[in-house]
Amino acid sequence: MILLGARAQRAGATSTQVNLVMIAVATLVCSAATTAGGVRSLPAGMVGWLGLAGAGSGVTIGLVAFFAAFRFTGPVRATVLSNVEPLFGVLFAVAVLGERLSGLQWTSVGLAVAALLFEASPLRRVGVS
Known part of the structure; x- marks a missing residue:
């Protein structure tokens, strides 16, 4: 698609x-x-x-x-940034619906946030990876 x-x-x-x-x-x-x-x-x-x-x-x-x-x-960056959607879903579930996440689930959220921050970082743009 x-x-x-x-x-x-x-x-x-x-x-x-x-x-x-x-x-x-x-x-x-x-x-x-x-x-x-x-x-x-x-x-x-x-x-x-x-x-x-x-x-x-x-x-x-x-x-x-x-x-x-x-x-x-561009399609690549838009696709990477679309990964923010599930994070907002998780945070919404925690903040509004009262869901509780395990340590492993919070670790996964942290890894997803780190990956998104790395994708948007200046280091990524200059080819340092």
Whole structure:
């Protein structure tokens, strides 16, 4: 997705066009798989439909922003920086939902933060690694 999206943008496609094609293909593949497996289930009430629309909107906005970042940072750096998302998810779970992490999990969070800081560091830009 990232490689083809970056190539399409270099060829003149906009991030919105790349996102539309990617979401359409993913929707068709997932719809076919869930229908074939007999596990497709549509929302039963208004709250379910609002949740579906909100999730779809959130994914669409996030992916358009992600692909738009390619023009400013390049696909490699945008992909590396997208690793911040799971970290925010973990921190949200700890701060808001009251989740507790083990020492090994906190070590993993620290390693991910260190890797992101190294990627953004001046040492990385001058080739010291």
